[in-house]
Amino acid sequence: MKALVYHGPNQKAWEEAPDPTIQEATDAIFQIDTTTICGSDLHILKGDVPETTPGTVIGHEGVGTIVEVGAGVKNLKVGDRRVISCMTSCGVCEYCRKGLTSKCQACSFGDSWQLGHRINGTQAQYVRVPLVETSTFAIPEGVSDAEAVMCSDIFSTGFEIGVLYGDVQPGKTVICIGAGPVGLAAMKTAGLFSPTAVVAIDMDENRLAVAKAQFGATHAVNNSKDGWMDQVFDIVGKDGADVVMEAVGVPPSLEACFELVKPGGHVANIGVHGKPVSLPVEKLWTRNITITTGLVNMTTGPMMLDLIGAGKLDVKPMGTHEFKLDQFMDAYEVFGAAAKNSALKMVITK
Numbered sequence: 008m009k010a011l012v013y014h015g016p017n018q019k020a021w022e023e024a025p026d027p028t029i030q031e032a033t034d035a036i037f038q039i040d041t042t043t044i045c046g047s048d049l050h051i052l053k054g055d056v057p058e059t060t061p062g063t064v065i066g067h068e069g070v071g072t073i074v075e076v077g078a079g080v081k082n083l084k085v086g087d088r089r090v091i092s093c094m095t096s097c098g099v100c101e102y103c104r105k106g107l108t109s110k111c112q113a114c115s116f117g118d119s120w121q122l123g124h125r126i127n128g129t130q131a132q133y134v135r136v137p138l139v140e141t142s143t144f145a146i147p148e149g150v151s152d153a154e155a156v157m158c159s160d161i162f163s164t165g166f167e168i169g170v171l172y173g174d175v176q177p178g179k180t181v182i183c184i185g186a187g188p189v190g191l192a193a194m195k196t197a198g199l200f201s202p203t204a205v206v207a208i209d210m211d212e213n214r215l216a217v218a219k220a221q222f223g224a225t226h227a228v229n230n231s232k233d234g235w236m237d238q239v240f241d242i243v244g245k246d247g248a249d250v251v252m253e254a255v256g257v258p259p260s261l262e263a264c265f266e267l268v269k270p271g272g273h274v275a276n277i278g279v280h281g282k283p284v285s286l287p288v289e290k291l292w293t294r295n296i297t298i299t300t301g302l303v304n305m306t307t308g309p310m311m312l313d314l315i316g317a318g319k320l321d322v323k324p325m326g327t328h329e330f331k332l333d334q335f336m337d338a339y340e341v342f343g344a345a346a347k348n349s350a351l352k353m354v355i356t357k
Contacts, residue, residue, distance in 0.1 A: 010064040010131030011335050016054025021335045024064060027127065027135035032079030035139035037071030037091065039332070041152035041356045042129045044342045045093075045160060046187065047279065051124070052339075055281060058116070059124055066123040066130030067093040068159035070152045074133070082140055089143035090312065091129055091136055093160040094305040095121040098141035109302040113138060118302055129159075132332060132357070144308045147316030153354045157192075157322040158311040161352070164277065164303040165192030166311070169252040170200065172299040173275030177201040179249035182239065182267055184230070186214035188325060188351050189277055190254030191222040195320070198223040202250075206242055208235070213349050221324040230263070239267060246270065252277055258284045270294045276301075326354040 010024040027036050045068060051059045069091040073083060083089070096103050097113035111119040121137065122128040136142055146155045170193060175181055181202045183190050186209035194205050206226045207218035215227035228238045240247070247269035253261045256278030264274045265287055274296060291298075314320035327350050330338040338353045345351070 008132040009332065010127070011066065013051060013059060013061060013063050013065050015061045017052065018061075019052055019065070019336075019339070021333065024127075024131065027133050029075060029077045030135065031137060032077040033138050033140065034077040035073050035080055035083060035136050035143075036075040037069070037089070037134050037136055038074050039069050039071045039129055039132060039134060039357060040088070041156045041354060042066055042069040042332075043156050043159075043326075043355060044130075044338060044353050046189075048123065048130075049343065050279065050281075056124070064123065064127035064131050064134075066128035067120065068156055069129035069134065070146070070155045070159075071129075071134065073139075076139070080139055083143075088146055090146055090155050090158050090308065091122070091134070092142050092144065092305045092308055093122065094119045094303065095137050095142045096305075097138050103141075106304060106306050108304045108306060120302065130335060130355075144312060147312055150312060150316045152356065153326050154315050154322050155312060156354065157325050157352065158308050158315070160303065160305075161188050161325070162192045162196065162311045162320075162322060163305050163307045165189050165194075165254070166196040166307055167303050167305075168277045168299075168301040169193030169254065169275050170197050171307075172301055173250040173252055173273045174297070175200045175202055175250050178203055180204045180206075180243040181250045181252070182206045182208060182243065182248045182264075183224075183252045183254055184208045184260045184263060185254030185278065186211065186218045186224075187254060187345070190252070191218060191325065191351065193252050193254060193277060194218060194224050195222045195322075199314075199320075204243060204248075206239060206248070208239065211346050213346070217324070217351075221321075236263070236266065243267075244269070248272065250275065254278050256280050258282055262287075265291060265296075268296055270296075272296060274298045325352045327351045328353050330355045332357050
């Protein structure tokens, strides 16, 4: 088969790779029908994720059709079309029973992000999915592959780690620093709870415009301009916002959240951080602030799909560019220069 293979920092190739095979009774082999690229893939390809070894097929998002099942798979069959979750989970261990499937004890590496990280992933013609019955989702009738692939990761990530952990509620004010794909997903799904304001903050004017036009932001502020924080306070009030979500993954963004959150409010960190961040606990301890972090559990994946199928959640604007699998290298060029290309998510099909 052909696959996108990581060969070490800044080295990748769309090339021949071994076909996946059944290794455990609970495995299934999928033909990949649609996949995409995540910012985490760029981190891997830069060499920022040292546990991903050269020779690994990248990718943790996909929609596929089952072509082979292991002997222990009872409820799925060849020909079934499924969303492949970015998290691999058994559904029965202590953490899975608590809904903390990102820490599934059946996964031996400390978390359940396996595909494209610890084992071969979805940016390929075929992929082996472990624990398939609890690590994939049925697709409601009428939901396209391009819509369904958005439920492999980002919409559940934005919703679970931003909206639910941030305790977004009706009538509350919400800020999201970062209007990339995950930040936009968080803003869009925040709208499910009817906040009074959703303020998008980013340095990219195009993404700010998209946030307001298509992803539920009521206001947009460019934080590359002087006085931007005063603009935000003018919108949400002098005490700050009830919920401030960080979706960038750099210290200044998270530190700004601590300035913008009101007493009794929530700071929900969604971004992937690779450097230490200063925590001004001497200022925060008297303000009754809740700070949350998290790796997505994907427990809301089926709900996201149902909302799309019912016409309650429009994810189509997230897919800005379309490619075929054999154009993967071109897709990475576009995604790697997202600001220049006004790119959000690549929709890559067989």
